[in-house]
Amino acid sequence: MTSKQNKLRELGKQAVQQSLPARMQAFRCMLNERTLTYKRTLLSAADREVTVQDPFTGALRNMLMFASNNYLGLATHPHVVQRVKETIDRYGCGMGGPPLLNGYNRLIAELEERLAAFKSQEAALVFSSGFAANLGIAGALCRSNDLILYDEKSHASLYDGLQLTGAKGIPYLHNNITQLTALLEEAKPKQGTVFVCTEGVFSMDGDLAPLDQIARLCKQDGAMLVVDDAHGTGVLGEEGSGTASYLQCAHEADITMGTFSKAFATCGGFVAASAGLVEYLRYHARSYVFSASLPPPVVATVLAGLEVIHAEPWLRKQLQQNAAYAIQKLAPFGFCVPPQAAIIALKLPEQMSLEKAAFLFHQKGIFVNPIEYPAVPPGGERFRISIMATHTREDIDRLATATEEVWNDPSAYHS
Numbered sequence: 298m299t300s301k302q303n304k305l306r307e308l309g310k311q312a313v314q315q316s317l318p319a320r321m322q323a324f325r326c327m328l329n330e331r332t333l334t335y336k337r338t339l340l341s342a343a344d345r346e347v348t349v350q351d352p353f354t355g356a357l358r359n360m361l362m363f364a365s366n367n368y369l370g371l372a373t374h375p376h377v378v379q380r381v382k383e384t385i386d387r388y389g390c391g392m393g394g395p396p397l398l399n400g401y402n403r404l405i406a407e408l409e410e411r412l413a414a415f416k417s418q419e420a421a422l423v424f425s426s427g428f429a430a431n432l433g434i435a436g437a438l439c440r441s442n443d444l445i446l447y448d449e450k451s452h453a454s455l456y457d458g459l460q461l462t463g464a465k466g467i468p469y470l471h472n473n474i475t476q477l478t479a480l481l482e483e484a485k486p487k488q489g490t491v492f493v494c495t496e497g498v499f500s501m502d503g504d505l506a507p508l509d510q511i512a513r514l515c516k517q518d519g520a521m522l523v524v525d526d527a528h529g530t531g532v533l534g535e536e537g538s539g540t541a542s543y544l545q546c547a548h549e550a551d552i553t554m555g556t557f558s559k560a561f562a563t564c565g566g567f568v569a570a571s572a573g574l575v576e577y578l579r580y581h582a583r584s585y586v587f588s589a590s591l592p593p594p595v596v597a598t599v600l601a602g603l604e605v606i607h608a609e610p611w612l613r614k615q616l617q618q619n620a621a622y623a624i625q626k627l628a629p630f631g632f633c634v635p636p637q638a639a640i641i642a643l644k645l646p647e648q649m650s651l652e653k654a655a656f657l658f659h660q661k662g663i664f665v666n667p668i669e670y671p672a673v674p675p676g677g678e679r680f681r682i683s684i685m686a687t688h689t690r691e692d693i694d695r696l697a698t699a700t701e702e703v704w705n706d707p708s709a710y711h712s
């Protein structure tokens with residue numbers, strides 16, 4: 298970490314104890330010191346190429362999008378768009394209430410049935426976001442005498458969900474089966490339910506959890522397996538049903554959670570599990586009970602997305618081929634871990650400034666995500682590249698050329 302970063306972090310730490318105005322002032326100082334490529338405004342659909350209002354010049358410009366979770370290009374797929382238009386004509390734009398009161402309609406019921414089948418579970422429940430689904434699972438199911446073992450690289454929603462439980466949470470080293478085995482062994486004689494939580498495809502690294510091994514351990518030790526398959530759903534496995542299917546253990550997870558904000562390219566989340574568990578969650582997950590239902594156009598987007606995923610397996614194949622090509626082209630620059638799905642985490646060379654390098658990518662018309670704390674631990678800064686089925690080979694070549702130029706540009710490094 299550079300002295301400037303150190304100084305800013307120190308200021309931030311001191312500010313935590315201060316009043317809100319002082320904290321806001323410290324934050325403003327921090328923002329003024331930085332050249333941020335966050336929150337760029339798009340003026341077009343979230344496609345492989347986007348029109349962006351440049352935050353530095355105000356000009357409109359086209360950029361190649363390598364930061365979107367719209368993995369299959371469903372955000373603009375003609376079938377999805379058509380179905381959404383028809384749905385708006387019939388159902389309007391919103392529900393105006395939560396699902397247990399006035400906010401449940403036939404479309405949501407149909408989606409829940411389809412998701413349950415898609416995930417090889419008895420039932421499913423639709424939330425207003427994946428984040429809300431994770432909060433809902435934790436808050437409704439875990440109690441203070443339970444134990445939650447979770448992968449240290451879990452998403453923020455899992456960490457925040459833990460705060461709601463009062464249960465003891467123990468992180469295990471990323472994908473470390475030996476440590477998980479020991480923790481499960483230790484937990485055996487204790488009271489309460491043991492939950493094991495992992496992602497299918499890890500959101501910041503793009504590697505997979507050894508779900509088959511984790512499932513076996515859970516079965517052996519009577520623990521409940523909770524899989525967050527935000528990034529595997531629609532991308533991996535038979536019919537795109539996710540990471541568990543890809544690793545031949547589709548029926549093993551007790552609870553699978555997913556989101557509509559990745560391959561379905563919209564928003565919302567879901568939980569798929571046994572009928573009894575879903576019924577319990579429906580009345581106990583506070584982020585479900587006390588939050589308005591997804592609007593019909595969003596539900597229609599996911600229903601149509603499921604139809605496309607079923608009818609057009611070539612999209613998944615194209616995504617896999619594009620990801621393989623991108624991995625091959627980007628390998629010389631170094632990965633945080635070997636990528637296995639459509640997410641590629643590029644490790645920063647020594648002394649590279651994430652901020653300066655991000656600005657260079659931006660200037661070259663390449664839209665990539667700079668990732669830093671708190672999305673990853675301090676020191677884990679990286680560029681997170683997302684590949685889409687709609688990218689062309691030329692797009693990926695442009696990404697690789699830009700990466701080489703940024704990596705070789707002295708202005709990308711701390712001075």
Ligand SMILES: Cc1ncc(COP(=O)(O)O)c(C=O)c1O
Pocket residue numbers: 426427428429431452454496500525527528556557558564565566
């Ligand atoms: C692994 C994981 N879980 C949960 C979420 C939250 O999903 P949503 O965007 O639907 O709130 C995300 C989104 O970033 C994620 O990557």
